[in-house]
Amino acid sequence: MSAATLRDRPQRADSRLPRVLDCAARAFRRNGYHGASIREIVRSVGMLPGSLYCHFASKEDLFVAVYEEGVRRLRAAVERALGHETDPWRRVQAACVAHLETLLDGGDYAQLMVRVQPRDVPQAARRLVAARDGYERLFGELIDALPLGAAVSRSDVRLMLLGALNWAPTWYRPGKRSPGDIARAFVEIMRTEPHGAPR
Amino acid sequence: MSAATLRDRPQRADSRLPRVLDCAARAFRRNGYHGASIREIVRSVGMLPGSLYCHFASKEDLFVAVYEEGVRRLRAAVERALGHETDPWRRVQAACVAHLETLLDGGDYAQLMVRVQPRDVPQAARRLVAARDGYERLFGELIDALPLGAAVSRSDVRLMLLGALNWAPTWYRPGKRSPGDIARAFVEIMRTEPHGAPR
């Protein structure tokens, strides 16, 4: 819960911290915050419960570290995908593709943002929300740049798009349609009018 | 886990079962499946842990009962809202409004469907998924009836719409825009083209 954790001190070359984070990400992704236990995590690393507390002061602290790493990876993927795309709609599309690809087959870290509710981690809730908000602001800017009609609310477009994407882990099954294709289809539906009939 | 539970036997007039369900719904909604404890639930009812097992054989059974009640309420709300609406788009709109209203201020039951992942309740996962799928099929039919261009995938429209709505509990704050308004805005965005620029 304290601001600066035991982490991000000088660490040894053979530190098992990375594996701890990986295993924690997997456990939290699979079972949620309450469903994942310290013992389960450290067992899959191959160490004992007490050893974890060399790296983190509490389970909550561990979770925060993994969660923020997830957000970092999402942000990195989106910024990389944005590259030097200039057309507003193509920028939104690139961001959505990167977001969904990272969410769906980018490992366990990224899904934490949509899997675990901040309120499950009381002491750290504000920090988690702050991290997520910071990331989503990125999409806000992209959507603000869209040439939309005056009638449509940009914040609604953002909420719809992110909602639809973030819900995808619920129904997505690997091996079928690729995350990229899905994201492109969603953006396309937003971009064009799907109907043919008047009111 | 057995098919027929202790529930739905003839119950007394003064049975506390309804309150048990209410409190369980609230606890599960707030803290998720793993985060909610039997003791916490029965304490808010005002009885002892053992007493719960007069009504349910296990925590999972209790959860299934509450979850399915939630789905029932959602379905009832949607079917009521559908009424004798005939225009395809108006039907979709009515369903979405009812869905979101029930989800956001329809009590604790309905939110379970979007709050708890079936995989958190291993023994009952298939049943939960079946209940949810049955409900969502309703939306599939409504969207199939839409006069959409041949280019747009109806299943994508369904996934987008339901995803956007189901994600709403994440960001919705009571007292601001009403759930009904939000749902209508979302449907409108789907129905019309939000952009003004070419590709």
Add this chain to the structure above:
DNA sequence: CCCTAAGACAAACACTTGTTTGCTTTGCGA
């Protein structure tokens, strides 16, 4: 009116939870 079964109590069960403590090993900079 009585007697059966629903419903609740009280107390324990076996186990898991996150965490702490004291000690030992070991990599690495000085």
Add this chain to the structure above:
DNA sequence: TCGCAAAGCAAACAAGTGTTTGTCTTAGGG
């Protein structure tokens, strides 16, 4: 090469978990 601190082990801690058992109470149908 030495010494320090990072890292891990081993074992326990107190509290909380879902659940079971046996007993008692009491509402409601025959």
